[in-house]
Amino acid sequence: MARRHLVTVVNAHPSVRMPHAPIREAVERVLVAERVPSGEVTIVLVDDEELLGMNRRHLAHDYYTDVITFPLEADPLEGEVYISVDRAREQAAEVGVRLGDELRRLAVHGALHLAGYDDANDDERRRMTALEDRYLRS
Numbered sequence: 001m002a003r004r005h006l007v008t009v010v011n012a013h014p015s016v017r018m019p020h021a022p023i024r025e026a027v028e029r030v031l032v033a034e035r036v037p038s039g040e041v042t043i044v045l046v047d048d049e050e051l052l053g054m055n056r057r058h059l060a061h062d063y064y065t066d067v068i069t070f071p072l073e074a075d076p077l078e079g080e081v082y083i084s085v086d087r088a089r090e091q092a093a094e095v096g097v098r099l100g101d102e103l104r105r106l107a108v109h110g111a112l113h114l115a116g117y118d119d120a121n122d123d124e125r126r127r128m129t130a131l132e133d134r135y136l137r138s
Contacts, residue, residue, distance in 0.1 A: 004038045005027075005028050005031045005032070005036070005038065005039050005040075005041070006039070006040045006041070007024045007027045007028050007031070007040075007041045007042075007043065008024075008040075008041070008042045008043070009023050009024050009042075009043045009044075009045070010042060010043070010044045010045065011045050012044050012045060012046050012050070013045050013046055013047050013085045013086075014047055016045070016085045016089075018045060018085070018099070018100060018103060019100065022100060022104055023043055023100075023103055023104055023107045024043070026104045026107055026108050026111075026135065026136065027041055027043060027081075027107050027108065027110075027111045029108075029135055029138060030108055030111040030112060030115060030135050031077075031111060031115065033135065033138075034111075034112070034115040034116075036077050036114075036115055037076070038076040038077065039076050039077030039078060039079070039114075040076070040077070040078045040079075041077070041078075041079050041080070041081065041111065041114060042079075042080045042081070043080075043081045043083065043107050043110070044080060044081070044082045044083070045083050045085050045103070046082055046083065046084060046085065047084065047085060047086050048064050048084050048086040048087060050082075050084075051064070051065060051066075051068060051082055051083075051084040051087070052064050052065075054068055054082060055068060058070075064084070064087060065084065065087065066083065066084050066087035066088060066091060066106055067081060067082065067083050067084070067106045067109055067110050068081075068082045069081050069082075069109075069110040069113040069114060070082075071113070071114055077114060077115075079110075079114040081106075081107060081110030081111065081113075081114070083103060083106045083107065083110070085099075085103070088102040088103050088106055089102075101136075104136060105132055105136060108131075108132050108135050108136060109128065109132055112128055112131055112132070117131070
């Protein structure tokens with residue numbers, strides 16, 4: 001069976017525009033490697049305030065975050081990943097990487113959630129981080 005994935009990147013940040021291809025390719029790499037047979041994933045780049053509002057409305061969390069993933073359908077996979085460009089910019093500066101690299105990491109993180117991974121405890125977080133590193137190196 002051929003694997004078919006549609007990955008769309010949407011720049012919804014009010015002022016920052018990022019290239020779509022590197023983000024899209026990183027997510028496609030995860031979906032193929034994790035053997036997701038088909039799916040549609042939308043990556044939406046937003047600002048801090050938009051993601052804070054989503055965090056409050058959908059998760060009842062009253063704090064800024066870098067990424068929120070919404071799995072909408074399981075088979076075929078359909079999901080949305082919202083990424084705060086503002087948080088990504090701060091995190092990139094903290095660890096000394098480019099903004100685009102941090103956005104790719106967050107997109108991969110969201111794709112891993114859609115593929116069934118969780119990060120609710122330390123062991124799961126370490127596993128996801130190792131997978132992120134692997135997919136970003138490949």
